Amino acid sequence: MVDRMSPSRPSHHKGPVRLKGRQLPDTTTDQRLLDSRGDADWVHTDPWRVLRIQAEFVEGFGALAELGPAVSVFGSARTRPDDPMYAAATDIAAKLCEAGYAVITGGGPGAMEAANKGASECGGVSVGLGIELPHEQGMNEWVDLGVNFRYFFVRKTMFVKYAQGFIVLPGGFGTMDELFEALTLAQTGKVTSFPIVLFGSSYWGGLVDWLRATMQTDGKISPGDVDMLHVTDDVDEAISYFVAKDR
Numbered sequence: 001m002v003d004r005m006s007p008s009r010p011s012h013h014k015g016p017v018r019l020k021g022r023q024l025p026d027t028t029t030d031q032r033l034l035d036s037r038g039d040a041d042w043v044h045t046d047p048w049r050v051l052r053i054q055a056e057f058v059e060g061f062g063a064l065a066e067l068g069p070a071v072s073v074f075g076s077a078r079t080r081p082d083d084p085m086y087a088a089a090t091d092i093a094a095k096l097c098e099a100g101y102a103v104i105t106g107g108g109p110g111a112m113e114a115a116n117k118g119a120s121e122c123g124g125v126s127v128g129l130g131i132e133l134p135h136e137q138g139m140n141e142w143v144d145l146g147v148n149f150r151y152f153f154v155r156k157t158m159f160v161k162y163a164q165g166f167i168v169l170p171g172g173f174g175t176m177d178e179l180f181e182a183l184t185l186a187q188t189g190k191v192t193s194f195p196i197v198l199f200g201s202s203y204w205g206g207l208v209d210w211l212r213a214t215m216q217t218d219g220k221i222s223p224g225d226v227d228m229l230h231v232t233d234d235v236d237e238a239i240s241y242f243v244a245k246d247r
C-alpha cells in the first residue's frame, strides 16, 4: 500500500495500526490462515468451544425454524420392539401426526425409534435430535429430519423451543432429565403453557404419588405443581388432552 504522507516507504495496515520498515509483516493474514496448520491445542480451549456451541445453536435454529406445531416424545432408549410401550409410542406419534403435529425425539433407539416410525409412516414430520455419545449408535432409520448435537444442553433447548409440549413414555435417567427440565422451566415460568403427558400409569404412578406425598407435603414444591403432569394409559386421551391444552 502507498502511504500518501511518505509515498516511497511501503506500509501495512492492520485495522487501526500502520506498520512500516522493520515492522512490516512477512506474510498476509490470508497467507497465515492458508499456509500453515500450526499447533492444534487451541481447538480444545473454551473460547473455541463457545464458537462450536454457538454454531450448534445456529444449525439447530436454522433446521427447525419452519417446523410448525410439534410435540417432543421421550422414552427409554432400551424399549424393545416387543415391549407394549414400543407400539404405544408408534401409535402416539401416528395420532400426533394425524392431529397435525410434527414429532420430535432424541433420534435414538427404543421409544425414540418407535415414535419416529409412527410419525414417518403416517407421512408426518419425523424429527430426530441426535446426541454424540461415546458409543455412537447413529440415528434410527425413521428420522426424516435429523440434527446431531455435541452438547446436551443445546439439544435440550431445541426439544423445548420447537415443541408445544412433551409426551413422556417410561424411561431411565435420560428421560427423567428431559421430564424434570420441562417441569422446572414450566414451574419457574420460563415456558408458558407447556402440557406434559406421562404415558403409562403403572410406571409413572409411583413417582407422581411420591411427588405429592413427599415432595409437596414437605413443602419443596407448591400444591398445583404436580398438576402440570397428566398421567394416562390411553393414546387418544393423551392426544386430546394435548390438543385441548394447545388451543
Ligand SMILES: C/C(=C\CNc1ncnc2c1ncn2[C@@H]1O[C@H](COP(=O)(O)O)[C@@H](O)[C@H]1O)CO
Pocket (backbone or CB within 6 Å): 073, 074, 075, 076, 077, 078, 105, 106, 107, 108, 109, 112, 130, 131, 133, 137, 170, 171, 172, 173, 174, 175, 176, 178
Ligand atoms: C444407551 C443406548 C443408546 C443411546 N442412544 C441415545 N440416542 C439418542 N438419545 C438418547 C440416547 N440415550 C438417551 N437418550 C436421550 O435420553 C432419553 C432416553 O434416555 P433413557 O435413559 O434411556 O431413558 C431420550 O429421550 C433421549 O433424548 C442404548 O441402550
